[in-house]
Amino acid sequence: xxxxxxxxxxxxxxxxxxxxxxxxxxxxxxxxxxxxxxxxxxxxxxxxxxxxxxxxxxxxxxxxxxxxxxxxxxxxxxxxxxxxxxxxxxxxxxxxxxxxxxxxxxxxxxxxxxxxxxxxxxxxxxxxxxxxxxxxxxxxxxxxxxxxxxxxxxxxxxxxxxxxxxxxxxxxxxxxxxxxxxxxxxxxxxxxxxxxxxxxxxxxxxxxxxxxxxxxxxxxxxxxxxxxxxxxx
Numbered sequence: 001x002x003x004x005x006x007x008x009x010x011x012x013x014x015x016x017x018x019x020x021x022x023x024x025x026x027x028x029x030x031x032x033x034x035x036x037x038x039x040x041x042x043x044x045x046x047x048x049x050x051x052x053x054x055x056x057x058x059x060x061x062x063x064x065x066x067x068x069x070x071x072x073x074x075x076x077x078x079x080x081x082x083x084x085x086x087x088x089x090x091x092x093x094x095x096x097x098x099x100x101x102x103x104x105x106x107x108x109x110x111x112x113x114x115x116x117x118x119x120x121x122x123x124x125x126x127x128x129x130x131x132x133x134x135x136x137x138x139x140x141x142x143x144x145x146x147x148x149x150x151x152x153x154x155x156x157x158x159x160x161x162x163x164x165x166x167x168x169x170x171x172x173x174x175x176x177x178x179x180x181x182x183x184x185x186x187x188x189x190x191x192x193x194x195x196x197x198x199x200x201x202x203x204x205x206x207x208x209x210x211x212x213x214x215x216x217x218x219x220x221x222x223x224x225x226x227x228x229x230x231x232x233x
């Protein structure tokens with residue numbers, strides 16, 4: 001049988017030293033380090049989050065600009081109700097009109113057709129009327145057979161050609177009262193095609209002396225548009 005040592009009376013049992021229990025010391029020190037590591041991790045996360053926020057602020061900055069609320073045809077006067085304010089990231093390449101310049105835009109004319117929802121740019125606004133001095137504006141109602149199928153745009157040069165009236169043979173000599181057989185013109189505005197009649201009104205600018213005769217001819221419906229080719233007048 002093994003014998004167990006019994007301490008003598010008055011003696012205190014020997015206590016184990018730290019070297020005898022290394023695991024306890026390591027574990028204690030490891031637990032003491034964890035709060036510091038947590039604090040460091042939190043600081044790094046906060047720093048990263050702050051940098052991300054600053055980056056978002058830099059890239060997410062918005063500028064108030066003007067956009068089109070209602071469609072405006074080329075040559076029409078821009079009204080205040082035609083515009084709306086939008087917040088976008090400013091791109092200098094687009095040259096948008098700032099919202100602060102709203103009063104400078106209202107009352108001017110659209111140099112091109114303005115589409116609802118699109119940003120308004122500086123090149124789309126003009127102070128010039130699309131009818132020049134010495135010209136007259138004539139509206140011509142045309143059906144699909146009286147104009148090219150290709151899209152017509154403001155600024156296109158065309159010829160307005162008189163067509164034979166009912167009962168008249170093509171090529172017959174027209175009387176002087178019928179006016180010229182063809183007139184050089186420039187398209188100012190292209191209206192929407194009517195769903196019921198299929199007619200589309202095209203406004204053209206012509207030399208002032210031809211305005212009355214062309215208006216009279218257009219009222220009969222006996223006209224057609226011919227689009228000039230490049231370099232033609």
